[in-house]
Amino acid sequence: MTKPLDNRAWLLVVPVFAIVAFSAVLPLMTVVNYSVQDTFGNNQFFWNGVGWFKELLDPATDLGGRFFAALWRTLLFSAIILAIQVPLGIVVALSMPREGWTVALCLVLMALPLLIPWNVVGTIWQVFGRGDIGLMGWGLNRLGFDYNYNGGVIAAWFTIVLMDVWHWTSLVALLCYAGLKSIPDAYYQAARIDGASRWAVFTTIQLPKMRRVLLIAVLLRFMDSFMIYTEPFVLTGGGPGNATTFLSIDLVKIALGQFDLGKAAALSIVYNLIILAVCWVFYTVMTHAGADRGVRGDPAAGEAPDHAVPPATTIPLDRRAA
Amino acid sequence: MARITLDKLAHSYKPNPSGPGDYALKEIDHVWRQGGAYALLGPSGCGKTTLLNIISGLVTPTRGRILFDDDDVTGRPTEARNIAQVFQFPVVYDTMTVRENLAFPLKNRGVARDVIRRRVDEIAGLLDLTRSLDRKASNLTADAKQKISLGRGLVRPDVAAILFDEPLTVIDPHLKWQLRSTLKELHRRLDITMIYVTHDQTEALTFADTVVVMHDGAVVQAGTPDQLFDRPAHTFVGHFIGSPGMNVLPCRVDGALATVEGHPVTLAHAYPALDAARVELGIRPEFIRLAPRGAGLPVRVRRIDDIGRARIARVELGACALSAMAPDGVALDGDEASLSLDPSRIHVYADGRLVAPAGAIA
Amino acid sequence: MRGRTLVMILYLTFLMVPIYWLVNMSLKTNQEITTGLTLWPHRITFENYRTIFTDPSWYGGYINSLTYVAINTVISVGLALPAAYAFSRYRFLGDKHLFFWLLSNRMAPPAVFALPFFNLYSAVGLFDTPWAVALAHCLFNVPLAVWILEGFMSGVPREIDETAAIDGYSFPRFFVRIFMPLIASGIGVAAFFCFMFSWVELLLARTLTSVNAKPIAATMTRTVSASGMDWGLLAAAGVLTIVPGALVIWFVRNYIAKGFALGRV
Numbered sequence: 013m014t015k016p017l018d019n020r021a022w023l024l025v026v027p028v029f030a031i032v033a034f035s036a037v038l039p040l041m042t043v044v045n046y047s048v049q050d051t052f053g054n055n056q057f058f059w060n061g062v063g064w065f066k067e068l069l070d071p072a073t074d075l076g077g078r079f080f081a082a083l084w085r086t087l088l089f090s091a092i093i094l095a096i097q098v099p100l101g102i103v104v105a106l107s108m109p110r111e112g113w114t115v116a117l118c119l120v121l122m123a124l125p126l127l128i129p130w131n132v133v134g135t136i137w138q139v140f141g142r143g144d145i146g147l148m149g150w151g152l153n154r155l156g157f158d159y160n161y162n163g164g165v166i167a168a169w170f171t172i173v174l175m176d177v178w179h180w181t182s183l184v185a186l187l188c189y190a191g192l193k194s195i196p197d198a199y200y201q202a203a204r205i206d207g208a209s210r211w212a213v214f215t216t217i218q219l220p221k222m223r224r225v226l227l228i229a230v231l232l233r234f235m236d237s238f239m240i241y242t243e244p245f246v247l248t249g250g251g252p253g254n255a256t257t258f259l260s261i262d263l264v265k266i267a268l269g270q271f272d273l274g275k276a277a278a279l280s281i282v283y284n285l286i287i288l289a290v291c292w293v294f295y296t297v298m299t300h301a302g303a304d305r306g307v308r309g310d311p312a313a314g315e316a317p318d319h320a321v322p323p324a325t326t327i328p329l330d331r332r333a334a
Numbered sequence: 335m336a337r338i339t340l341d342k343l344a345h346s347y348k349p350n351p352s353g354p355g356d357y358a359l360k361e362i363d364h365v366w367r368q369g370g371a372y373a374l375l376g377p378s379g380c381g382k383t384t385l386l387n388i389i390s391g392l393v394t395p396t397r398g399r400i401l402f403d404d405d406d407v408t409g410r411p412t413e414a415r416n417i418a419q420v421f422q423f424p425v426v427y428d429t430m431t432v433r434e435n436l437a438f439p440l441k442n443r444g445v446a447r448d449v450i451r452r453r454v455d456e457i458a459g460l461l462d463l464t465r466s467l468d469r470k471a472s473n474l475t476a477d478a479k480q481k482i483s484l485g486r487g488l489v490r491p492d493v494a495a496i497l498f499d500e501p502l503t504v505i506d507p508h509l510k511w512q513l514r515s516t517l518k519e520l521h522r523r524l525d526i527t528m529i530y531v532t533h534d535q536t537e538a539l540t541f542a543d544t545v546v547v548m549h550d551g552a553v554v555q556a557g558t559p560d561q562l563f564d565r566p567a568h569t570f571v572g573h574f575i576g577s578p579g580m581n582v583l584p585c586r587v588d589g590a591l592a593t594v595e596g597h598p599v600t601l602a603h604a605y606p607a608l609d610a611a612r613v614e615l616g617i618r619p620e621f622i623r624l625a626p627r628g629a630g631l632p633v634r635v636r637r638i639d640d641i642g643r644a645r646i647a648r649v650e651l652g653a654c655a656l657s658a659m660a661p662d663g664v665a666l667d668g669d670e671a672s673l674s675l676d677p678s679r680i681h682v683y684a685d686g687r688l689v690a691p692a693g694a695i696a
Numbered sequence: 697m698r699g700r701t702l703v704m705i706l707y708l709t710f711l712m713v714p715i716y717w718l719v720n721m722s723l724k725t726n727q728e729i730t731t732g733l734t735l736w737p738h739r740i741t742f743e744n745y746r747t748i749f750t751d752p753s754w755y756g757g758y759i760n761s762l763t764y765v766a767i768n769t770v771i772s773v774g775l776a777l778p779a780a781y782a783f784s785r786y787r788f789l790g791d792k793h794l795f796f797w798l799l800s801n802r803m804a805p806p807a808v809f810a811l812p813f814f815n816l817y818s819a820v821g822l823f824d825t826p827w828a829v830a831l832a833h834c835l836f837n838v839p840l841a842v843w844i845l846e847g848f849m850s851g852v853p854r855e856i857d858e859t860a861a862i863d864g865y866s867f868p869r870f871f872v873r874i875f876m877p878l879i880a881s882g883i884g885v886a887a888f889f890c891f892m893f894s895w896v897e898l899l900l901a902r903t904l905t906s907v908n909a910k911p912i913a914a915t916m917t918r919t920v921s922a923s924g925m926d927w928g929l930l931a932a933a934g935v936l937t938i939v940p941g942a943l944v945i946w947f948v949r950n951y952i953a954k955g956f957a958l959g960r961v
Binding site for chain 3: 015016017018019020021022024025027028029031032034035036038039040042043103104106107108109116118119120121122123124125126127128129130131132135136137139140144145146147148150178181182235238239241242259260261263264267268273276280283284287288291292295
């Protein structure tokens with residue numbers, strides 16, 4: 013399993029390194045630069061040190077209060093999203109048909125929301141939820157609910173959560189489905205012979221085998237819901253009031269709306285650091301989750317080879333860390 | 335504990351089978367004796383695994399019945415039959431320890447905890463797993479995992495038969511032999527019917543008392559390893575078992591005299607007139623002697639392979655290729671040689687099936 | 697069995713109803729939309745679609761979007777191929793850290809980059825061109841492509857490289873003639889995901905364009921006019937943005953499960 017050490021491999025990585033550095037490092041340097049300066053317009057900048065960061069991280073200030081409110085809002089949103097989408101995605105994956113033309117049909121229909129531009133997703137739900145011309149808004153009002161996503165905080169959150177469930181649950185479901193597909197039939201047959209109940213099959217075979225894809229699903233869903241911008245911006249614009257102003261929306265408001273470059277830059281850096289930290293935790297957990305599998309070099313001792321998917325699937329993520 | 339009877343069993347994976355070509359298993363009648371060690375031998379795709387899955391209840395046959403003793407279990411699901419099965423790839427429950435793995439079938443059937451404990455300890459001792467009982471099953475080697483799969487079958491006190499579906503495929507060669515002797519040993523001690531599916535004749539012949547050979551969805555012969563070697567009931571068996579396999583030569587038979595490629599071959603018995611599209615004569619290379627040009631069938635030697643314990647000559651008799659044992663020190667005159675066949679070892683086949691000599695009891 | 701089918705039908709209905717509603721609206725006249733709720737268009741009209749296909753400021757948006765998506769996909773996969781090969785075959789100074797750093801960019805919030813990108817691409821004179829958006833999307837698509845391709849490449853035994861070297865293939869020839877065909881499905885999967893993420897992203901695409909390279913998704917805001925919202929036109933434009941994605945999914949439907957099986961989206 014050990015790969016040869018060869019620093020000439022860097023030559024192959026240089027183009028990727030260059031383009032990502034161009035896109036990531038240069039802008040980040042700008043951001044860092046802004047974050048320690050203040051401006052009164054006219055492109056005149058003054059050294060401000062860590063002043064913006066102090067203000068940002070102090071809930072008593074205007075900026076800090078706004079930041080923490082948006083942060084908790086975003087975290088709450090991510091928590092709700094994970095609590096709904098992960099179980100629902102698993103249930104949907106377990107409900108996939110086993111074979112036949114319906115499999116392809118289900119896959120295509122499920123993947124459809126994933127390929128709709130994000131602002132169109134916002135638009136679809138904006139229309140769908142309106143009381144006058146939208147089926148859902150009209151229906152809910154007819155049923156006697158006082159539903160208006162531009163007026164009520166609950167209605168706004170309900171619509172955004174429902175929209176995100178509509179948009180992204182399929183991703184979790186597809187990941188889980190792929191994980192389920194890679195379980196050899198022999199496991200199910202052995203479970204039947206051992207007299208296992210449906211629930212026991214789920215907890216002893218399916219869930220453990222899905223662990224890795226589930227981790228990835230949780231990571232992706234957490235990250236993307238934590239960064240959500242376009243869909244709620246189109247749907248509610250952050251309102252009513254600030255009820256659905258998530259971190260991204262707030263950031264864009266400060267940066268492009270008020271052109272408060274210093275504040276926006278400081279917020280960007282803190283925001284990015286939070287994401288980097290969470291990312292690192294997941295990366296470590298995932299590396300360890302992979303590590304207690306392929307510890308031995310004996311390929312037979314690991315997973316049974318699966319012919320439906322390329323061999324790459326059985327290779328744990330941890331080779332780089334091993 | 336049971337005798338397993340297959341009664342006119344046939345299976346097709348197609349919903350509406352029309353011709354015999356649609357059947358993965360053609361009609362089979364067979365009885366598996368209680369306590370026997372069987373090998374189900376045949377090339378890939380001959381229907382072995384289908385047959386095994388029908389016995390274990392994972393597949394319901396299209397036609398026919400399966401009886402455990404006199405009890406018809408055809409429609410019963412796997413969990414209601416007293417069957418255990420070990421698969422090609424080791425199946426262990428990753429999140430459980432070895433102990434929990436072994437206890438799993440009993441726990442699912444609601445057996446009391448102290449009974450489970452006693453039983454698991456006993457089986458672990460039998461399989462030499464006692465020391466790793468509290469380890470995670472996912473961290474063990476492939477052969478230990480196969481032992482666990484086997485243990486999950488043995489742990490059930492009522493188990494009637496254990497089915498093995500090519501269980502040594504993923505085991506290292508030097509451990510294969512060891513695990514196979516463990517199986518043999520268990521069979522001696524536990525009086526359980528074992529059916530072992532394989533396409534490897536060495537595995538089959540060393541494991542089983544009775545080898546059942548399958549070909550193209552049908553059982554072509556069931557017998558002891560000696561019977562399969564000495565009296566193959568079908569040219570396929572003759573060819574499949576032995577290395578190299580039996581020589582099969584198209585011929586004409588007239589009483590006790592056969593004619594191959596225009597040369598007369600004397601037979602040990604007289605045969606009745608054969609009304610078949612294809613008449614063949616079969617003889618194993620072990621019973622053919624290669625000699626320098628002289629009396630016997632004149633052949634041309636193509637090459638001689640040294641396979642370690644013996645030398646095999648690949649020769650041609652007219653248009654027929656065949657193999658023969660080349661004794662040490664036989665001096666050949668160029669590539670010309672002659673063969674002498676042991677008449678008592680020659681069998682006659684009509685359309686692939688063994689023909690009994692006239693007057694003999696079939 | 698029946699429970700499973702029921703769950704699936706309910707879920708797919710949940711997914712399809714909002715899309716149906718959009719299609720439904722796109723085939724109605726604005727008068728029908730605003731005068732009362734109808735479950736299907738009572739008088740089907742293709743007028744909204746005709747407007748889009750005849751007005752260059754509308755269909756230009758599609759061309760702009762498809763242009764930068766195509767450029768981005770080609771750049772991402774093209775650059776990721778050699779890098780993924782390096783990661784899958786060699787250890788080198790800082791490889792693990794580099795890999796993590798690349799991946800962390802996949803997770804970077806576009807909102808953070810919107811303003812600095814605006815400055816950067818204005819400075820280098822690429823603002824309001826498809827190139828700006830294509831390059832900006834490389835930020836998250838290149839790491840993604842590297843990640844996916846690395847997974848597929850690691851599944852190809854290293855003996856193949858060695859055999860080719862013994863047979864006298866030069867490295868570039870080996871890579872193009874032998875190695876790339878072996879991971880063709882991986883390249884397809886990577887291209888699919890690059891297409892997908894470039895097509896659906898809007899924040900950066902909108903920030904980096906103003907008139908000439910405006911993406912279709914941003915053009916949709918034009919439907920607000922003096923006489924109120926042009927709902928039918930908005931819906932038709934929305935439906936048309938779904939079409940390319942649906943086509944792509946249809947072509948790769950047999951590979952979707954495989955791509956996701958990598959768990960590397």
